[in-house]
Amino acid sequence: ELKVEQNPLFLSMQEGKNYTIYCNYSTTSDRLYWYRQDPGKSLESLFVLLSNGAVKQEGRLMASLDTKARLSTLHITAAVHDLSATYFCAGDIIQGAQKLVFGQGTRLTINP
Amino acid sequence: SQTIHQWPATLVQPVGSPLSLECTVEGTSNPNLYWYRQAAGRGLQLLFYSVGIGQISSEVPQNLSASRPQDRQFILSSKKLLLSDSGFYLCAWSPLNGATNEKLFFGSGTQLSVL
Numbered sequence: 001e002l003k004v005e006q007n008p009l010f011l012s013m014q015e016g017k018n019y020t021i022y023c024n025y026s027t028t029s030d031r032l033y034w035y036r037q038d039p040g041k042s043l044e045s046l047f048v049l050l051s052n053g054a055v056k057q058e059g060r061l062m063a064s065l066d067t068k069a070r071l072s073t074l075h076i077t078a079a080v081h082d083l084s085a086t087y088f089c090a091g092d093i094i095q096g097a098q099k100l101v102f103g104q105g106t107r108l109t110i111n112p
Numbered sequence: 113s114q115t116i117h118q119w120p121a122t123l124v125q126p127v128g129s130p131l132s133l134e135c136t137v138e139g140t141s142n143p144n145l146y147w148y149r150q151a152a153g154r155g156l157q158l159l160f161y162s163v164g165i166g167q168i169s170s171e172v173p174q175n176l177s178a179s180r181p182q183d184r185q186f187i188l189s190s191k192k193l194l195l196s197d198s199g200f201y202l203c204a205w206s207p208l209n210g211a212t213n214e215k216l217f218f219g220s221g222t223q224l225s226v227l
Contacts, residue, residue, distance in 0.1 A: 031215075033215055033216075040200075040221075040223065041220070041221070042202060042218045042219060042220045042221045043156075043202065043218045045215050045216075045217070048215050088155065088156070090156075097144040097146070097161045097162075097163050097169070097206070098144060098206045098216065099146075099158055099161060099171075100156075100158070100216055101158075102155040102156040102157075103155055104154065104155045105154075105155050
């Protein structure tokens with residue numbers, strides 16, 4: 001059974017600082033996803049990581065995947081207030097359909 | 113382009129009342145369809161998925177059911193709501209035989225409060 005755990009669950013940081021959110025998963029996952037959710041809103045896809053060593057960057061966010069360690073990271077560079085949101089990682093299992101298993105989410109608050 | 117519609121956006125229902133949430137997808141055929149639930153402050157839990165008309169798989173035993181009467185329509189129902197059914201419900205779709213980099217696309221969600 002695939003289990004996904006994120007840490008930290010809550011993160012409060014100052015603008016301009018760097019930080020990393022960690023995502024560990026328990027068994028082999030075909031893909032690793034990162035989503036963003038604003039309060040009361042749906043999920044916005046950020047990254048899909050397909051293979052070991054994959055690195056993707058979009059603006060101040062960079063995601064990486066280490067399949068041997070079963071670890072993905074989401075790195076935030078020089079944080080700005082607009083990045084405040086809850087970030088979810090998810091692994092997937094292909095069993096008849098693509099089923100995502102989500103982590104608990106990391107609530108990120110960036111203070112001016 | 114593909115779009116996913118989910119309604120209503122918010123719903124307040126008394127305990128014991130029925131429920132029907134609807135989701136439709138446009139711009140694609142034979143999608144995989146999903147219902148997820150997010151309890152307050154928690155992650156997302158997969159409730160149901162469907163790979164075709166009339167084909168429903170349930171992931172967790174619960175007070176809810178799902179139906180897929182048409183290719184691009186997915187309905188979440190309950191005959192009698194419980195307090196524990198409160199939460200944020202998200203419909204999602206993915207291509208049936210998507211490329212390796214395909215992801216789930218989520219609807220805007222329904223905030224259900226059972227009182």
